[in-house]
Amino acid sequence: MNITISTEKKETFSQISNNFIDFHMADANGEFVKVYLYLVRLYSCGRPVSVSDIADFLNCKENDVCRAIKYWVSRGVLSFTYDSGRRITGIVLKNIDAPDRLEEEGLLDFxxxxxxxxxxxxxxxxxxxxxxxxxxxxxxxxxxxxxxxxxxxxxxxxxxxxxxxxxxxxxxxxxxxxxxxxxxxxxxxxxxxxxxxxxxxxxxxxxxxxxxxxxxxxxxxxxxxxxxxxxxxxxxxxxxxxxxxxxxxxxTFNSLYRRIFKELGITGRTVPTPAEMEFIKKWKKEFGYDEEIIGEACRRAILSRPNSATFAYVNGILESWFKDGVKIFGDIKGADQRFSKAKKTKTSDQRLGTFGNYKQSSTDEEWDELTKMYIKEVNNQ
Structure with a gap:
């Protein structure tokens, strides 16, 4: 039975971009979507807010809010404004366009x-x-x-x-x-x-x-x-x-898709997005990895980041293995051993990855610093 959506027009509403719903919402962590929706709500009321205010309203941690903001910035949905000293002064809700490739390939000519x-x-x-x-x-x-x-x-x-x-x-x-x-x-x-x-x-x-x-x-x-x-x-x-x-x-490829989706806990769809396909092509073509190795990387990613494991994070694990000479599934054990040995020799102030010999990139470190700075500045600490 079909249903219709209506309104009694007694409430105020926040406008959400259809392109956000069509091209971004389904692929995002649900908690990240909640943060974005609340940011839209805050924009409509026009009052200043701090990270701690958002965290309190959504009943989550400040770092969770910052991770969500980081994600949406990386997706081109949000951006920051800065003062002359490059200190964060605000968040911009960006115009969300359909992916460029749709127009480039002429797929909008119906x-x-x-x-x-x-x-x-x-x-x-x-x-x-x-x-x-x-x-x-x-x-x-x-x-x-x-x-x-x-x-x-x-x-x-x-x-x-x-x-x-x-x-x-x-x-x-x-x-x-x-x-x-x-x-x-x-x-x-x-x-x-x-x-x-x-x-x-x-x-x-x-x-x-x-x-x-x-x-x-x-x-x-x-x-x-x-x-x-x-x-x-x-x-x-x-x-x-x-x-x-x-x-x-x-x-062959449906089996790989199902394995990846299962390991990462992705439900509700059977076909990867174009961006996810690019990662899969890289893993298969450039790294030469089979389903077992890719599945193991996905498994470790979800263990490390239960609520925010992404294709980009899995790519970090596989890229680390590739640089470490992993060619077959049996090579992963040796990579783990080398990683554990190297970990013991590093000083306590060095930043280490967690699973699968995945070391945080400089970009991750910059984001961590940005998160700390953002919390401090926006909360006026």
């Missing part, structure tokens, strides 16, 4: 029709935006992006009446169309038909491969025409011609 250019229906645009963040796939199995292969997909052409009429009497295509409607749980749009004709005629997908494409996209909840087409192009450029090749491929 024009799609079988016979002529026309503006898409509002429902199609809404569905497009819901799926747009996860429209890219990375080749997790081999660590090679599809764009780097020689098997470049042909340009998509305009559909004419001859193309459309030929498909209306093609039994295989009619069967695929019926399956698509069943998998997508809706009537197909002109953009859907356009996409299917392109994959059928220009990418020359066999019926069995096409069926698995529809099944796979429906399974992960991504049935937008542009997303399905992007996956098909990726498979084409990887040289897949048989269903089993695609099955083996998706099983």
């Amino acid at each position: 024009t799609a029709s079988m016979l002529e250019d026309e503006q898409p229906a509002a429902a199609e645009v809404t569905e497009e935006k819901e799926n747009i963040r996860h429209i890219e796939e990375v080749d997790i199995r081999s660590g090679i992006e599809a764009a780097e292969t020689e098997n470049k997909a042909p340009e998509k052409r305009k559909i004419d009446k001859k193309d459309l009429n030929s498909k209306l009497i093609d039994e295989n295509f009619k069967d695929l169309k019926s399956q698509a409607e069943a998998y997508f749980a809706r009537a197909l749009t002109p953009a859907d038909i356009n996409m299917m004709i392109y994959i059928y005629d220009d990418l020359h997908f066999k019926k069995e491969l096409f069926e698995y494409l529809l099944e796979y996209c429906a399974t992960i909840g991504k049935t937008n025409s542009k997303y399905v087409e992007k996956v098909a192009i990726n498979w084409y450029e990887l040289g897949f011609t048989e269903r089993q090749e695609a099955v083996d491929y998706t099983d």
